[in-house]
Every structure is written in C-alpha cells, then in structure tokens.
Amino acid sequence: MKTPFADQFIAAKHGAGGPAMRALIGSVFLADVEDSEVLAMDDGAAIPFGDQWLVVTTDAHVVHPVFFPGGDIGRLSVCGVVNDLAMMGACDVLALTSSVILEEGFSIELLRRIHASTQQACREAGAKILAGDTKVMGRGEVDQIVLSTTGIGVTRRVIRGGGLQPGDAVVITGTLGDHGLAVLSARHSLGLQGDLLSDVAPLNGLIRQVLLAGGAGIHALKDPTRGGVTAALSEMAERAGVAIVLQQQALPMSDAGRAASELLGIDPLSVANEGKALIGVHPDQLQAVLQALHSHPLGQAAAHIGQVHASEKPALLIDTGFGQRRLFEKDAEPLPRIC
Amino acid sequence: MNYPPRLEFRNPAQGRALQQRLQRAVDRAGREVTVMHVCGSHEQAMARYGLRSSFPSDLRVLMGPGCPVCVTDAPEIDACIALAAQGLRVLTYGDMLRVPGRALSLADAKAAGARVDVIYAATQATEIAKQSSEPVVFFATGFETTAVATAALLLQNPPENLQVLSAHKWVPAAMEVVAATADSQVEGFLAAGHAAAITGYGLFEPLVQRHQLPVVVAGFEPLDILAGLVELVELAIDKKAQVVNAFPRCVSRDGNPKALRALREVFELGDGQWRGIAEIADGNLKLRPEFAKWDASLTYAETLRSVAELPERPWASDCRCGAILSGQSEPSDCKLFGQECRPEAPVGACMVSSEGACRIWFEHGLDGHHRQRRVGPSPA
Structure with a gap:
C-alpha cells in the first residue's frame, strides 16, 4: 500500500536512511524527474568514461559526539565516501573534495586532530583530498562541525546493490553494529567503551580483494550504514525482487557488541556500521571470497550469513533457529546523528 | 571485561527437541489445543524468535490481557489529560503517551501545550517533585512489576507535591475473568515470570482450584517459553489442574516478600474497568487511605468528575x-x-x-x- 506523502515538516526520521527518507527524496527531489538514470537512486552515480566508468558520490557527516570510541568525524567523512565508491566497484579513488562548516568557538586544536585523522584515513584508502571549502556559522547556528565529502573513483564493472540473484550467498565482512553501539555507549557513558569500538574503516582495499577472488560471481555490494543490515538488505531484496533468509546463528558479533545490544535492548541488525560490507555472491565463488576476506585484516570475522531465494514478493527474513520471522525497516532510528 | 561467550537459553538444538515434544503432545490430543499467555513480553519474545512459525498447527497460543498500556482504560487517560489541561505538570511512562483516550492522547495534549514529561523509572517522579515547588502528577500505570516501584516511592515519604494518579492493574484478577467466561476455550495459562518473581507462583493456586485449569510460570528466553508451553500443553491435555513453575531460577512459591509487603501496604484491590474488556472485580490497585495526601484522585476529585461525561470516539x-x-x-x-x-x-x-x-x-x-x-x- 503506497501512502501519499503527508508530512509537513522535516523530522529526524527523514534522515534515518529508512522508508521516510526515501519517501521524502521521492516526493521532493525526484518529484519531477523522469530520467531513469537519475531515478536509480543508488549510493553513487556511474558515468561512462572511455572503456571504464567514473563513479561519483557525496556524503555529509554530522556525528555526535564528534570523537567517539574507535574514530571521529574526520575519519568517518573519508570512509563514508570511499566505501560508497567501493560498493559500486570503484576501489581506486581518483579524488576527494571536502567542505567543512564550523561553529564559531570550535577549538582549532580539535580541528587539527580531526584533520590528522582525516589524513590518516586517506592514507589507508590511498586517496587524496584535492579541493575543499571552509565556512563558519554563528554560535548555535550549527552544532560544532559538519563535514561534507565528495569522491570520484573508476571501475571497469559497476556493481549495484540490487544485483542479487536467487541462489546467491549473502556474506558480511565482519561483526555487526559496532559503530552505532559504540557511539551510543559513548553518549550514555555505559562503561563498555574500552571494548566497544566503532568499525569505521575504508573498505576499498578489502573489496578489491573480494572482486579479484569473486570476479563476475560478485553480484551485489552494499554497506550497511544507517538502518544497519536490516535496512540495507531490505533495499537489496526490494530492488532485486528476491527473498533473503538470514541465519541468526551465523551473524558475527563482537562480545562487547552483543553485551551492549542485550543491555540496551537494541537489535544489532538495525544499528549502523561504518566499516562493513554486504556481499551477494554466486555459490561457486563463495569459498574463494570468504578465503580472501579472512586473509585481510578487515575481514577476519567475515561470515556467510544468509541465502537469496526466488520469491513472488521481496522479503527479508531471519531464521532464529527457533523459527522464521520477517525483518522490517523501521523509521525510528534508535540513535540519531551517528554518521 | 569478560563476557559470557553465548547467552544461555537460546540453544536451537534444545529448542527443536522442545518443539518436537510440543508437536507430539498436540498430536496425542488429536484436536485443537488453546492456551493463553498474559504478558506482552512473552509475545515480543515469541515474535522476536519466530516461535509461532514452528508451533504445531493445532496449537493456539492466545495473548490475553497482558499489555498494561492496552488495558489502561480510556477514562483513566482522560483523567490524566484533564489534570494536564488544568495546567498541572504530568509525568508518564513513554508507552502511555500515544494511547488514545476518548478524545485525545497525552501526546495530543502535549502538542497542544500541556506539560507532559516522560520518565523511565518511578524514582524520577520523586526527584522531579523535590526540585519543584508546584504539584507534579505521576500517572502510575502498569501491572504488579511497576506497581511495586510506585509502592516503594510512596513508602519513602515523598514530598506532598508529588501526586500519584494510580491506574495500576492486578493481572490475576483478569485471568479469573477469562477463566470464568462461559464460552472460553482457554485450557490453561502461561503466566509471566517477572510478575511471578514478585507475587510468587503460589498466588495462582486458588485460581487453578476454582477453574480446574493449569497455570505454568515461564521466563522470556525462547527455551523458557517453549519449555513452559510443553509443560502447559501436557497438563491441559491430561486435564491436570496444577501450578508448575517453569522459571525456577527467578520464581519461588512465595515470591519477593519485601516487594509484596510494600505492595499490600500501599495498595488495596478495587473493582475497575479494563479497557475494552470488562469491569473487573479486584482488577485495580488503589491507594490505601493512609496515602490519601499523595492520591491525585482525591486531591483533584472535582476536576476528575467532569471526565466521566466525555463522548466516545x-x-x-x-x-x-x-x-x-x-x-x-x-x-x-x-x-x-x-x-x-x-x-x-x-x-x-x-x-x-x-x-x-x-x-x-x-x-x-x-x-x-x-x-x-x-x-x-x-x-x-
């Protein structure tokens, strides 16, 4: 049932990456668009470029707190864009641009630390920021710092989030929910911080290995950021018109992440990750891909978590070991402003 | 920090063994078997683990009056709104915010300018009252578990500007009503483990005797629920009316004496309307006269009288x-x-x-x- 867009004002849900955000984009930004290329609404745009594709993507970052266990807004701003490029197959980053909006009174020492962390992430990703812009707003007109990053990469083959095929295996490159849970536990001083670190990392190196190992068997890639694995896989199932069944027992979680999610009653499947990818791979290439992941530092905990099935209606289900249930995207992000 | 490697009571192999036992029990009955649980947390856990997808097709597990928010009567919400409309500051658990009364919800009242704040624990009500010079109304809702928290705060002699509007409910009374319904198909109850941790499972013995229906107290992990259901269905089929404690790691026969004492000291049972169900004898927990100075239903009796005349939606x-x-x-x-x-x-x-x-x-x-x-x- 398609409900007409009735909202009058922007609410937090419109930025949560879920159905409300897609409805907003559809009703405002794409309301008068007929161009199918624009309507594809993927993580980035692919533009023909000689015998390759130029991939462009952009991302704004508003995390609170600005420094969180395992990372900060600077590292996040690089990884978010590098990962969006990698998810379309563009593991070589040609250039990044960065715009920063600062609140009057923000510490320059903190800005230096954020910049150093930005540069470190660039080195890890083999990327450079080649253009930038700086703006300052008055006290209270913006909260501390907003970083907006754009990235350009190239690839010979564009991979789409919606490329899943029946029979494919679904793989995640590591443990679930660490970023969102780490940010939340930092915000609420849960005392788990020592063990619970954000996973924020550039994935282009890891995905390059995955693409080498899996070749044409890699059918779909997506990073489960806002809304977590549930939102990412729901969208992938929707676009491909398939059903995905996850195995609860196979879901990798860090001990601290499991403890935090039990303590807070938060479903780790719906919490953001910033250094994980979901991979849809043909079963023939599954073992090679898992092997490639396990031999990379960022893929140690990678696991085969589910299976793609032909289905009349797109669906995401989880087999808990006790039975099956459906997973739904929720508009109410358990934690706003996490990326 | 060390964490347990895996949480207990979620072992799928043991779950399958219990599911098979459940199937065998229902097969042995050779007919549809209907039982009822009375706890939203049981329904949540069943949904979360997909338990219903593997229940025998001839087993009906109904959810009874187990949602405290749901059974809070619309006029009780209207009473709270009426106090908020009078300019009083109201404190409520978050779940109550959007529940419609006959005309408005507390959230509607808040949007219209009423002072309604969400609290997460009853103790916060005392804290807020201490910091305030004006009256603060705590809308005290829920079953035995939250009623104990309300009782505890009233026993600590809180400031008199804390006014408690009690809509607390007593679940065993509603189980009586279901069991006594002439056309009820319910053959047994799965009772909520956390409430029984307070009341003790002995509380259910009179109900079992009166209605000749089994009651099994169960916890909230998937294996707890399955084990409880196996026990309950076997008792129901064999027509054995008895109370079984399938949650012994938390529940005893006599419950938590300190909590029960607090509950009895502060509250008495009174008849009350449960939303959509019926007027339930002894279904509500009302403040005893000794606590009258904190009882919003007495302090604001005049305002609350006007609430009765609101039209239905x-x-x-x-x-x-x-x-x-x-x-x-x-x-x-x-x-x-x-x-x-x-x-x-x-x-x-x-x-x-x-x-x-x-x-x-x-x-x-x-x-x-x-x-x-x-x-x-x-x-x-």
Whole structure:
C-alpha cells in the first residue's frame, strides 16, 4: 500500500536512511524527474568514461559526539565516501573534495586532530583530498562541525546493490553494529567503551580483494550504514525482487557488541556500521571470497550469513533457529546523528 | 571485561527437541489445543524468535490481557489529560503517551501545550517533585512489576507535591475473568515470570482450584517459553489442574516478600474497568487511605468528575482491542489491523504499545496464528 506523502515538516526520521527518507527524496527531489538514470537512486552515480566508468558520490557527516570510541568525524567523512565508491566497484579513488562548516568557538586544536585523522584515513584508502571549502556559522547556528565529502573513483564493472540473484550467498565482512553501539555507549557513558569500538574503516582495499577472488560471481555490494543490515538488505531484496533468509546463528558479533545490544535492548541488525560490507555472491565463488576476506585484516570475522531465494514478493527474513520471522525497516532510528 | 561467550537459553538444538515434544503432545490430543499467555513480553519474545512459525498447527497460543498500556482504560487517560489541561505538570511512562483516550492522547495534549514529561523509572517522579515547588502528577500505570516501584516511592515519604494518579492493574484478577467466561476455550495459562518473581507462583493456586485449569510460570528466553508451553500443553491435555513453575531460577512459591509487603501496604484491590474488556472485580490497585495526601484522585476529585461525561470516539466500535485482550480474537481478525490502524496512526491501544499484540504482530509481519509460510528449505 503506497501512502501519499503527508508530512509537513522535516523530522529526524527523514534522515534515518529508512522508508521516510526515501519517501521524502521521492516526493521532493525526484518529484519531477523522469530520467531513469537519475531515478536509480543508488549510493553513487556511474558515468561512462572511455572503456571504464567514473563513479561519483557525496556524503555529509554530522556525528555526535564528534570523537567517539574507535574514530571521529574526520575519519568517518573519508570512509563514508570511499566505501560508497567501493560498493559500486570503484576501489581506486581518483579524488576527494571536502567542505567543512564550523561553529564559531570550535577549538582549532580539535580541528587539527580531526584533520590528522582525516589524513590518516586517506592514507589507508590511498586517496587524496584535492579541493575543499571552509565556512563558519554563528554560535548555535550549527552544532560544532559538519563535514561534507565528495569522491570520484573508476571501475571497469559497476556493481549495484540490487544485483542479487536467487541462489546467491549473502556474506558480511565482519561483526555487526559496532559503530552505532559504540557511539551510543559513548553518549550514555555505559562503561563498555574500552571494548566497544566503532568499525569505521575504508573498505576499498578489502573489496578489491573480494572482486579479484569473486570476479563476475560478485553480484551485489552494499554497506550497511544507517538502518544497519536490516535496512540495507531490505533495499537489496526490494530492488532485486528476491527473498533473503538470514541465519541468526551465523551473524558475527563482537562480545562487547552483543553485551551492549542485550543491555540496551537494541537489535544489532538495525544499528549502523561504518566499516562493513554486504556481499551477494554466486555459490561457486563463495569459498574463494570468504578465503580472501579472512586473509585481510578487515575481514577476519567475515561470515556467510544468509541465502537469496526466488520469491513472488521481496522479503527479508531471519531464521532464529527457533523459527522464521520477517525483518522490517523501521523509521525510528534508535540513535540519531551517528554518521 | 569478560563476557559470557553465548547467552544461555537460546540453544536451537534444545529448542527443536522442545518443539518436537510440543508437536507430539498436540498430536496425542488429536484436536485443537488453546492456551493463553498474559504478558506482552512473552509475545515480543515469541515474535522476536519466530516461535509461532514452528508451533504445531493445532496449537493456539492466545495473548490475553497482558499489555498494561492496552488495558489502561480510556477514562483513566482522560483523567490524566484533564489534570494536564488544568495546567498541572504530568509525568508518564513513554508507552502511555500515544494511547488514545476518548478524545485525545497525552501526546495530543502535549502538542497542544500541556506539560507532559516522560520518565523511565518511578524514582524520577520523586526527584522531579523535590526540585519543584508546584504539584507534579505521576500517572502510575502498569501491572504488579511497576506497581511495586510506585509502592516503594510512596513508602519513602515523598514530598506532598508529588501526586500519584494510580491506574495500576492486578493481572490475576483478569485471568479469573477469562477463566470464568462461559464460552472460553482457554485450557490453561502461561503466566509471566517477572510478575511471578514478585507475587510468587503460589498466588495462582486458588485460581487453578476454582477453574480446574493449569497455570505454568515461564521466563522470556525462547527455551523458557517453549519449555513452559510443553509443560502447559501436557497438563491441559491430561486435564491436570496444577501450578508448575517453569522459571525456577527467578520464581519461588512465595515470591519477593519485601516487594509484596510494600505492595499490600500501599495498595488495596478495587473493582475497575479494563479497557475494552470488562469491569473487573479486584482488577485495580488503589491507594490505601493512609496515602490519601499523595492520591491525585482525591486531591483533584472535582476536576476528575467532569471526565466521566466525555463522548466516545467514532471509530471505537470497529476496534477489536477488547476481544483481542480477552482472547476471543487475534489481531488479524480485526478489519482495521494494518489498514486504518497502524503503529504510526493507531486506532486501538493494542497497536500503540510495544507490548500490544497488534503492534507486535504488525512489526513482525505476522498475519495469523497458524504456521507462517517458510522461505527456503526446512531445518534438518
């Protein structure tokens, strides 16, 4: 049932990456668009470029707190864009641009630390920021710092989030929910911080290995950021018109992440990750891909978590070991402003 | 820090063994078997682990009056709104905010400018009252578990500007009503482990004797629920009316004496309307006269009298919350379910609360009590 867009004002849900955000984009930004290329609404745009594709993507970052266990807004701003490029197959980053909006009174020492962390992430990703812009707003007109990053990469083959095929295996490159849970536990001083670190990392190196190992068997890639694995896989199932069944027992979680999610009653499947990818791979290439992941530092905990099935209606289900249930995207992000 | 490697009571192999036992028990009966649980947390856990998808097709597990938010009567909410409308500051648990009264919800009142704040623990009410020079109304809702928290704060001699509007309910009284319903098909109850940790399982013995129905107290992990159901279904089929404690790691026969003492010291049982169900004898927990100075229903008696005359909402006749809460219907039997009535625009209380049967079913994609259609191969 398609409900007409009735909202009058922007609410937090419109930025949560879920159905409300897609409805907003559809009703405002794409309301008068007929161009199918624009309507594809993927993580980035692919533009023909000689015998390759130029991939462009952009991302704004508003995390609170600005420094969180395992990372900060600077590292996040690089990884978010590098990962969006990698998810379309563009593991070589040609250039990044960065715009920063600062609140009057923000510490320059903190800005230096954020910049150093930005540069470190660039080195890890083999990327450079080649253009930038700086703006300052008055006290209270913006909260501390907003970083907006754009990235350009190239690839010979564009991979789409919606490329899943029946029979494919679904793989995640590591443990679930660490970023969102780490940010939340930092915000609420849960005392788990020592063990619970954000996973924020550039994935282009890891995905390059995955693409080498899996070749044409890699059918779909997506990073489960806002809304977590549930939102990412729901969208992938929707676009491909398939059903995905996850195995609860196979879901990798860090001990601290499991403890935090039990303590807070938060479903780790719906919490953001910033250094994980979901991979849809043909079963023939599954073992090679898992092997490639396990031999990379960022893929140690990678696991085969589910299976793609032909289905009349797109669906995401989880087999808990006790039975099956459906997973739904929720508009109410358990934690706003996490990326 | 060290964490346990895996949480206990979620072992699928043990779960399958229990599921098979459940199937054998129902097969032995050779007919449909109907039992009722009375706890939103049980329904949540069943939904979260997909337990209903593997129940025997001839087993009906109904959710009874187990959602405290859902059974809070519309006039009780209206009473709270009336106090807020008078300019008083109101404190409520978050779940109550969006539950419609006859005209408005507390959230509506808040949007219209009333001072309504959400608290997470009863103790916060005392803290807020201490910091305030004006009256603060605590809308005290919930079953035995939250009633104990209300009792504890009143026993600490809180400031007199803290005014408690009690809508607390006593679940065993509602179980009596269900059991006594002439056409009830319920053959046994699965009782809530956390409430029984306070009241003790001995509390259910008179009910079992009177109605000759078994009661099994169960916990909230998937193995707890399955083990409880196996026990309950076997007792029901064998027509053995007894109380069984399937949650012994938390529940004793006598319960928590300190908590019970507090409960009895502060509250007395009184008749009360449960939303959509009935007037239930001894179903409400009312403040004893000794606590009159904190009793908002006495302090503001005049304002509250005007509440009785509010008209009903037009849709109330289609909403099947009452039938669902008393185990006569399931959420999917209601024509509003998932259509006019959705979590973002709820018609009935059962779609509002995270413990409401309709909300739980809607959010987990359940649309009937029978076996859900599986996708992919069946487990070995």
